[in-house]
Amino acid sequence: MLSGKRIILGVTGGIAAYKAAFLLREFQKAGAEVRVTMTPSATRFVGLETFASLSGHEVAVDIFPEKGQSSEWTRHINWGEWADLFVIAPCTANTLAKIATGISDNMLTSTVLAARSPILICPTMDGEMYESPGVSKNLQTIQEQGYHVLEPDSGYLASGLEGKGRLPEVEDILEKASDIIGSIEGPLEGKKVIVTAGPTREHIDPVRFISNPSSGKMGVAMAQAAQSLGADVTLIHGPLSISIPDDLHSVSIVSTADLFEAVKEFQDADVIIMAAAVSDFTPVEVHQNKVKKLSAASEIKLQQTQDILAWLGDHKKEDQVLIGFAMETENLLENASSKLEKKKADYIIANSLRDKGAGFEADTNTVHLLGKESEQTFQGSKKDIAVEILNTIFR
DSSP, X not given: OOTTOEEEEEEOSSGGGGHHHHHXXXXXXXXXXXXXXXXXXXXXXXXXXXXXXXXXXXXBOOSSXXXXXXXXTTHHHHHHHHOXXXXXXXXXXXXXXXXXXXXXXXXXXXXXXXXXXXXXXXXXXXXXXXXSHHHHHHHHHHHHTTOEEOOOEEEXXXXXXXXXXXXXXXXXXXXXXXXXXXXXXXXXXXXXXXXXXXXXXXXXXXXXXXXXXXXXXXXXHHHHHHHHTTOEEEEEEOSOSSOOOTTSEEEEOOSHHHHHHHHHHTTTOSEXXXXXXXXXXXXXXXXXXXXXXXXXXXXXXXXXXXXHXXXXXXXXXXTOEEEEEEEESSSHXXXXXXXXXXXXXXXXXXXXXXXXXXXXXXXXXXXXXXXXXXXXXXXXXXXXXXXXXXXXXXX
16 A cells, blocks of 8 residues: 555654654555654754765755755755644654644754645654653544554553553554555545556567657656556556556557557547657658668658547547656647647647756656646656646546
């Protein structure tokens, strides 16, 4: 249930903070992407560099960061929209009280208020503290407010005493997190989504073909994003340079003609996302044997391939959402807007090969989402962009 999910891990200032590093790793092993926010006191137990290195992201601590840190003081808003689940482990009595009363005096508590996702709180403290009237009242309050709580374990505590207050085992936290995520109905729940990805190959002979450098990363990211929002996804792909997740149903094709036939089988899907880099031309003649250099003609005659996106636009059913892609080298928005209208698509996702860190084979991208009455720009990793785009369209 955690594969492909995005989790914020909140760490507060208790001795169990060191265990959060192991929890982060287990979330990652389960296929989740994790970002960490810490209270200032938590950094006295575990250094920022530990969580930054493990997560691959800068750790958020202060609302107004110190010099040398990210100046994005609105991170609590962006992260609150980004996450599928927010897990606070360990959660001290102090942070618990702040959450119960709506106090937001650091990045962690501010992100709690901004979060759109479910929040799982793992209260962890000394036994006498846990049993105190104030903590009991705050636990009751946060549960009435809709927060999820995983009760602490009993055992030997940092104080040297025994009692209830230990951070639950990592496996128990993962199980609870999976249960929470599994109970969430995403905006694409019950919807059939088709995503095309990667290049097509138009063969000249058995060993030569016309193609392009598409890796399929953006298409696979779109498929995973749709799946994380509850969709029943089928990925139709050409020859990819990346592996396909095991839990993603896929159909392999080679040529544009193959892709067209595969797409027609799923033309009644609720959402069709045409992310494949489809060849516009194919050889008129395909040789059955390898063409020898000495006997080869100096020209290859080409003909246009089927315009699949246009065909889908002409055969679009009511309430179906059709999303196309546009890769350009000039006049990006003008050409994308024209494609949106001509292909009768609902959205076009446009990007330029001229943008740094964008285009074929890159892990990052800069794209423009064009709708009939809207335009938005997204920049970052292809995985993050994919989720942001679908959240924008369907939430």
